[in-house]
Amino acid sequence: MKNWNGKPYYSLDYMLKERFNKKIYKVSLNGGMTCPNRDGTIDTRGCIFCSLGGSGDFAGNKIDDITTQIENQIKILKNKCNASGFIAYFQAYTNTYAPVDYLRKIYFEAISNPNIVALSIATRPDCLDKDVLELLEELNKIKSVWIELGLQTINEKTAKYIRRGYPLSCFESAVKELRKRGIEVIVHTILGLPGETRKDILETIDYLNNKDIQGIKLQLLHVLKGTDLAKDYKMNKFKVYTMEEYIDTVIDCVEHLSRDIVIHRITGDGPKKILIAPLWSGNKKAVLNSLHHEFKIRKAYQGKKYKDN
16 A cells, blocks of 8 residues: 555645645635636536536635735735745636636736746636647746646536536547646546436546546535525435545545546535535535545555556
């Protein structure tokens, strides 16, 4: 069993300390963009699980410029934990969905801050035009650029239900183009999507093992106020995981995951003000403690069940 500084999996924290020789923190930014799944290009309703904040409920205030958002969050973090290195994380909505001149302005504003060591951009694979890719390649030569792609699942039936709005081939093309330019790719997956079996989830993990990706987020499904998913939940169309079910599922995923893929998130806590279910996820510390205890009990670790294809 490989040990990643006391953890049974290759965590983001471990990777950052290896790469930068110090503790690194993320500052979550709002670039003031929308999404083709909201502005009518694909749909107007957004993905079925996405909050009105565009999954950026913890991001900065979009009325502030990027420098102000960064400085405000750095000030808080420095007071709390004496932090000195930060990743600029463009989190809210689709962060390459804007004219390239605007993207150039906000991205360069972020990486010009001497406290910023890398740029992480959450987006959709269908929002990476050639001019955007060329800009990302240019930025990546100055400071590391990571692109976070919201895949969620490879199951086409589930993808249709959650209104993802693009085919799997689009994701594959985006990964190929990004890696051709030396840009790191992080993939968002959601565990517990309605109708998905354990087999479906592990098929997504096995699929990603065979793609040229560098990181993954294993996100627990949250039911949030104001979403269409919340309407289905209130109509008892599906059930959310218990904590025990979630822990069992996430450990199974980690055991099947290649040891080379960094786990950027192994759980998540939805914004308490709009979280409907599962309420147990609001206590992130308790969830992580239980998860790590179960890893130890089972003698589980990342890659234990991985088969190299």
